[in-house]
Amino acid sequence: EVQLLESGGGLVQPGGSLRLSCAASGFTFSSYAMSWARQAPGRGLEWVSTISYSGGTTYYAHSVKGRFTISRDNSNNTLYLQMNSLRADDAAIYYCTKDQGIQQWVDSWGQGTLVTVSS
Amino acid sequence: EIVMTQSPANLSVSPGERATLSCRASPGVSSNLAWYQQRPGQSPRLLIYGASTRATGIPARFSGSGFGTEFTLTISSLQSGDFAVYYCQHYNNWPLTFGQGTRLELK
Numbered sequence A: 001e002v003q004l005l006e007s008g009g010g011l012v013q014p015g016g017s018l019r020l021s022c023a024a025s026g027f028t029f030s031s032y033a034m035s036w037a038r039q040a041p042g043r044g045l046e047w048v049s050t051i052s053y054s055g056g057t058t059y060y061a062h063s064v065k066g067r068f069t070i071s072r073d074n075s076n077n078t079l080y081l082q083m084n085s086l087r088a089d090d091a092a093i094y095y096c097t098k099d100q101g102i103q104q105w106v107d108s109w110g111q112g113t114l115v116t117v118s119s
Numbered sequence B: 001e002i003v004m005t006q007s008p009a010n011l012s013v014s015p016g017e018r019a020t021l022s023c024r025a026s027p028g029v030s031s032n033l034a035w036y037q038q039r040p041g042q043s044p045r046l047l048i049y050g051a052s053t054r055a056t057g058i059p060a061r062f063s064g065s066g067f068g069t070e071f072t073l074t075i076s077s078l079q080s081g082d083f084a085v086y087y088c089q090h091y092n093n094w095p096l097t098f099g100q101g102t103r104l105e106l107k
Helices: none
Strands: A003-007 A010-012 A018-025 A034-039 A045-051 A058-060 A068-073 A078-083 A092-099 A106-109 A113-117 B003-007 B010-013 B019-026 B033-038 B045-049 B062-067 B070-075 B085-090 B102-106
Touching: A003 A092, A018 A034, A018 A092, A018 A113, A034 A068, A034 A078, A034 A106, A045 A068, A045 A078, A045 A092, A045 B085, A058 A068, A106 B045, B003 B085, B010 B019, B019 B033, B019 B085, B019 B102, B033 B062, B045 B062, B070 B085
Parallel strands: A010 A113, B010 B102
Antiparallel strands: A003 A018, A018 A078, A034 A045, A034 A092, A045 A058, A068 A078, A092 A106, A092 A113, B003 B019, B019 B070, B033 B045, B033 B085, B062 B070, B085 B102
């Protein structure tokens, strides 16, 4: 069974940084593209970033490009999202997702970790 | 950027009836479209990919159709667990985008 366990969320001041982690199990992590998506409170879903199975290729939403960095550690089955220069509109539940392939659908979602940006 | 527009925003249907949800893509996305269900307090769940292929474990009462710019998710004979928010998403190119969701409510 696929399991995706996010951690690292919390309260951060505007302009601050946070690093999210996602521990993956139940599948061959190094064979799949992975992504982060987010959902602001009471709002819809927004794709944030995708990384290829090897980590060699990354993609970002316009809203986070230049501020967020996605990375992965295939030896430890862990996905990361480094978030810098955080803004109030970055506040959301951040979901780690397993993708069927690069530029493909999401076949599994984690439970999410909440990021709050406030002074 | 491809804009995904879902309609209606809210849909009230009685248990046992059929629900039809729409998703429009501008510009078109071929068949590169997925549908997800999000129940209250839960993470989203994949229902349909490739516009019409049900994901593993999804009941046959869920069906998807469409190509290009117009897509439909049909849920026949609604059950209590089907009342949720439904999102479409394209994966035709970058950036990937979601529709704003349709909330399916109990009538």
